[in-house]
Amino acid sequence: MKLWAGRFQKEVDSKVNDFNSSIAFDCVLYEQDIKGSLAHATMLGETGIIDPAESAAIVAGLQGILADIRSGALAFDPEAEDIHMFIEAELTSRIGDAGKRLHTARSRNDQVALDIRMYLMEKTAEIIGLVKQLAYTVCEKAEQNLETVMPGYTHLQRAQPVTFAHHLMAYAEMLLRDISRLEACAARMNELPLGSGALATTTYPIDRDRVCALLGFARVTQNSLDGVSDRDFCLELASCLSILMVHLSRLSEEIILWCSWEFKFIELDDAYATGSSIMPQKKNPDIAELVRGKAARTIGDMTTLFGMMKGLPLAYNKDMQEDKEAVFDAVNTAILCVSTFTPMLATMKVLPENMRRAAAKGFINATDCADYLVKKGLPFRDAYKAVGGLVAKCIEAGQTLETLPIAEYRQVCALFDEDVYAAISLDACVRERKVTGGPAPETVAAHIRQVRARLADEADIGKKGG
Numbered sequence: 290m291k292l293w294a295g296r297f298q299k300e301v302d303s304k305v306n307d308f309n310s311s312i313a314f315d316c317v318l319y320e321q322d323i324k325g326s327l328a329h330a331t332m333l334g335e336t337g338i339i340d341p342a343e344s345a346a347i348v349a350g351l352q353g354i355l356a357d358i359r360s361g362a363l364a365f366d367p368e369a370e371d372i373h374m375f376i377e378a379e380l381t382s383r384i385g386d387a388g389k390r391l392h393t394a395r396s397r398n399d400q401v402a403l404d405i406r407m408y409l410m411e412k413t414a415e416i417i418g419l420v421k422q423l424a425y426t427v428c429e430k431a432e433q434n435l436e437t438v439m440p441g442y443t444h445l446q447r448a449q450p451v452t453f454a455h456h457l458m459a460y461a462e463m464l465l466r467d468i469s470r471l472e473a474c475a476a477r478m479n480e481l482p483l484g485s486g487a488l489a490t491t492t493y494p495i496d497r498d499r500v501c502a503l504l505g506f507a508r509v510t511q512n513s514l515d516g517v518s519d520r521d522f523c524l525e526l527a528s529c530l531s532i533l534m535v536h537l538s539r540l541s542e543e544i545i546l547w548c549s550w551e552f553k554f555i556e557l558d559d560a561y562a563t564g565s566s567i568m569p570q571k572k573n574p575d576i577a578e579l580v581r582g583k584a585a586r587t588i589g590d591m592t593t594l595f596g597m598m599k600g601l602p603l604a605y606n607k608d609m610q611e612d613k614e615a616v617f618d619a620v621n622t623a624i625l626c627v628s629t630f631t632p633m634l635a636t637m638k639v640l641p642e643n644m645r646r647a648a649a650k651g652f653i654n655a656t657d658c659a660d661y662l663v664k665k666g667l668p669f670r671d672a673y674k675a676v677g678g679l680v681a682k683c684i685e686a687g688q689t690l691e692t693l694p695i696a697e698y699r700q701v702c703a704l705f706d707e708d709v710y711a712a713i714s715l716d717a718c719v720r721e722r723k724v725t726g727g728p729a730p731e732t733v734a735a736h737i738r739q740v741r742a743r744l745a746d747e748a749d750i751g752k753k754g755g
């Protein structure tokens with residue numbers, strides 16, 4: 290029998306019951322649901338809205354239910370409409386009539402809004418921690434490769450020399466932005482919606498600030514219609530996670546390229562690669578490929594949430610039950626991907642000789658060669674044209690700028706001297722780019738120090754409310 294059976298003359302159709310039920314996926318909210326109810330019942334007792342003795346019985350009953358779910362002694366009833374109904378029904382069956390008073394001055398609408406906020410704040414804090422670990426791992430790998438020269442690319446064509454450290458630290462910046470986005474999202478999520486009631490609060494003299502303090506929220510929501518129907522925090526979190534996953538996906542794509550025989554810049558650890566069922570020579574970057582694939586899934590979750598919300602009138606609508614599977618999936622996917630990605634990155638072997646070899650063949654010092662002439666007084670456009678001629682000469686003669694004899698250089702421009710070879714050496718090209726943001730080893734080393742300091746500094750905004 291449903292808790293709301295009073296108005297109805299018939300049992301609900303069993304297919305409708307299954308269709309309507311959310312306990313299969315909202316059961317993960319049991320901790321938050323019980324903690325929220327504990328705070329609500331405590332406040333009801335303290336304010337005298339219910340008898341303090343009954344409040345105490347509710348608290349004891351809920352604590353017993355929590356312990357039993359945690360230990361596995363109490364299983365979720367798949368026939369229950371949702372986790373909220375399940376726990377309330379269980380409470381009443383355990384403590385009798387006092388259990389029926391728990392829902393005084395409360396609706397499932399503010400209850401579910403509370404539970405998801407609490408759950409997502411905890412998960413956001415967990416994801417922030419994981420992203421920080423990944424960012425530290427990126428810094429560590431970068432530190433070991435400050436002098437590892439590799440080609441930098443535009444259009445996937447060799448462009449100018451950088452170092453592997455410089456390349457990796459681009460991702461450290463992305464991850465720092467991910468962390469700050471997630472922290473801002475958690476900070477906005479940190480509001481107590483309980484007390485909004487079904488949509489219009491209540492006539493009971495509830496103490497929202499007391500519940501807020503008991504649950505550790507930063508503040509209470511200021512409009513009850515918004516309190517029950519706001520899911521911005523789900524849209525925002527899924528958006529933050531989509532951006533994070535796009536970053537992981539781009540690095541995955543690079544890792545996939547780098548461990549191909551065409552590049553061979555890195556070798557994945559055997560524990561983080563897989564073989565083929567038919568081709569004995571294969572070592573496949575499945576983890577990176579799956580992360581790249583799962584980024585699509587997160588973007589799908591985000592799209593589901595936006596689509597679900599865009600046409601809803603205020604306040605609560607049942608459509609909003611669809612928020613859970615999407616946002617939970619986005620959260621679980623991010624946790625799974627980041628925690629698998631970090632050790633894969635930590636254990637991957639860098640092959641500096643191969644990176645340097647690739648950097649040496651593609652005329653990636655041509656800009657530096659032109660700059661050499663500019664430093665001798667030639668306007669940049671003329672220098673650019675002269676070096677273009679040199680590159681054409683090299684290609685025809687099967688040479689590179691490093692191997693082309695000085696006599697050939699002089700035929701193109703008389704300003705060239707023997708010192709051109711030092712000026713266009715890959716190490717010089719990298720060493721001289723010490724502008725803030727550049728690849729010079731000392732510049733990147735300073736950047737790594739700065740990123741580590743920022744990671745250590747970041748306040749854990751997301752921890753509140755659990």
Ligand code: ARG
Nearest residue numbers: 311371397398401605609610
């Ligand atoms: N299971 C519901 C959800 O996830 C709980 C809120 C139900 N409220 C209601 N008025 N039916 O959204």
